[in-house]
Amino acid sequence: QVQLVESGGGLVQAGGSLRLSCTASGGTVSNFWMAWFRQAPGKEREFVSRISRIGGSISYADSVKGRFTISRDIAKNTVYLQMDSLEPEDTAVYYCAAAFRPAVTTDPSGYNYWGQGTQVTVSS
Numbered sequence: 001q002v003q004l005v006e007s008g009g010g011l012v013q014a015g016g017s018l019r020l021s022c023t024a025s026g027g028t029v030s031n032f033w034m035a036w037f038r039q040a041p042g043k044e045r046e047f048v049s050r051i052s053r054i055g056g057s058i059s060y061a062d063s064v065k066g067r068f069t070i071s072r073d074i075a076k077n078t079v080y081l082q083m084d085s086l087e088p089e090d091t092a093v094y095y096c097a098a099a100f101r102p103a104v105t106t107d108p109s110g111y112n113y114w115g116q117g118t119q120v121t122v123s124s
Contacts, residue, residue: 002027002113004096009118012086016122020081022096022115029072033099034079036070037108038092038120045095047106049081059105064090086122093117 008020020036035050049060049070058070069082079096095117102110 002032002098004098004113004115006094006096006115006118009094009120011121011123014086014088014122014124016086017082017084018086018120020083020094020096020118020120022079022081024077024079024098027098027113028074029077029079029098030074032113033102033105033111034070034072035097035099035105035111036079036081036094037097038090038094039117040092043092045108047108048094050105051079052105053101061106083120086120088122088124091120091122093119 003025004022006022012018033053036048037045038048039045047061051058051070067085072079096115097111098113099111
């Protein structure tokens, strides 16, 4: 059973930065499509970024493109989300997810494993 544990959330002022980490156990991050999603109060869970299982191709939501960077450290079995130039609209619970072969990589229903989430709050 794969377990994902996120860390790195917190409170930051607009324009600041945070780095989220997602460490996997029971599986290797390079064997999965790994993604970050977020969910703000009263809103649906939305795609943020993903990195593919083979080749490590990367995709971002338009809302975070140019500000967020996803990466993975296979030796540490960890995926990161570097978030720069944060905006109040980025406030949400951020979730790490893993999938064997998602039909649509931006659809949360295609992911098999989820972390517990980490809160990110950006003040204006």
